[in-house]
Amino acid sequence: MEQETELIKQTLSGSELAFAKIVDRYKGYVFAIILNFIKDHDEAENIAQEVFLQIYISLPKYKADNFKGWIGKIAANKSIDWKRKKNSK
DSSP, X not given: OHHHHHHHHHHHTTOHHHHXXXXXXXXXXXXXXXXXXXXXXXXXXXXXXXXXXXXXXXXXXXXXXXXXXXXXXXXXXXXXXXXXXXXXX
C-alpha cells in the first residue's frame, strides 16, 4: 500500500515510469474485469487502454482509499459503457 501511494505521488508529479509501474501492476486485474463483461479479447484490449487513460486523467481527484477497488470500478464502468454503446447501434 505504501509503495502504491508513492507511485501515485510520483505519477502526479509527472513520472511516466511511476504510471507505467501502476499499469504493469494492475493490467491483469483490469483485463480480467473487462473480459467478464466483454468476451472479445481485442475489444477488451481497447477498453483496457481507455481504462488506464481514465485512471491517468482522474488520478488527481483520487481520494486515498482502496486504489484497487477504484481501478476496478473504472474498468467495470468502461465495460458497461461499451456494452451500452454496442447495444444501442
